[in-house]
Amino acid sequence: MDVLALILGRAISEREALSKIEGGVSCTLEVHRALPVLKKAYGDSMHKVLHVGPETCSVVSKLLKEEDTEAWGVEPYDLDDADGNCRSLVRKGIVRVADIKFPLPYRPKSFSLVIVSDAVDYLSPKYLNKTLPELARVSADGVVIFAGYPGQHRAKVAELSKFGRPAKLRSSSWWIRYFLQNSLEENEAAVKKFEQASVKMSYKPACQIFHLKSYH
Numbered sequence: 001m002d003v004l005a006l007i008l009g010r011a012i013s014e015r016e017a018l019s020k021i022e023g024g025v026s027c028t029l030e031v032h033r034a035l036p037v038l039k040k041a042y043g044d045s046m047h048k049v050l051h052v053g054p055e056t057c058s059v060v061s062k063l064l065k066e067e068d069t070e071a072w073g074v075e076p077y078d079l080d081d082a083d084g085n086c087r088s089l090v091r092k093g094i095v096r097v098a099d100i101k102f103p104l105p106y107r108p109k110s111f112s113l114v115i116v117s118d119a120v121d122y123l124s125p126k127y128l129n130k131t132l133p134e135l136a137r138v139s140a141d142g143v144v145i146f147a148g149y150p151g152q153h154r155a156k157v158a159e160l161s162k163f164g165r166p167a168k169l170r171s172s173s174w175w176i177r178y179f180l181q182n183s184l185e186e187n188e189a190a191v192k193k194f195e196q197a198s199v200k201m202s203y204k205p206a207c208q209i210f211h212l213k214s215y216h
Helices: 003-021 027-047 056-064 084-091 125-138 157-163 172-181 188-200
Strands: 048-052 070-075 095-097 113-117 143-147 208-212
Touching: 027 048, 027 056, 027 113, 027 143, 027 188, 048 056, 056 070, 056 084, 056 095, 084 095, 113 125, 125 143, 172 208, 188 208
Parallel strands: 048 070, 048 113, 070 095, 113 143
Antiparallel strands: 143 208
16 A cells, blocks of 8 residues: 555544544535545536535535536535635525425526435435435436435434434435335446446445436
């Protein structure tokens, strides 16, 4: 193992440890780690991205640093502790606070790719039935969902007031069955490319990652 890989590995493990200390596995942190792999898998579809989930400002800021990339974000919860950069993104209309249990304020196919993290785990099936079709509606080339694994520790008790309910961490078989029942198709081509890129880049996700097709 070369020195750079060792340093990067240590940095990632430290971030993961910090994430665990601060309240469990963060799938939004996982999005940061997965972005290079997503770029390999989705190519040009990463040029116009919507991220949906808590801490969306951090994901949007990172995406905006990429060449030829436009990015927007939806924060499903409050932004009371937002920093100056995040408040600036909100003022510019790049990031908005919106309850994802209701229709998103975007036209069909407004974005090439929609990435969701730390959001669907807090929705009951009743609201998932509304939210996931909305995400598929506003995307043109697919939806990528980052969800927690059953047994992972997630929100702290103090966060329950923010999220409204504890995280419901569902198995991959539950999600796959749910997608089928609601006519949400797996994007098999994207899954294959993502898996190939993951192997090449030695990426092992700490969250479940699902690739869905957009509505056409």
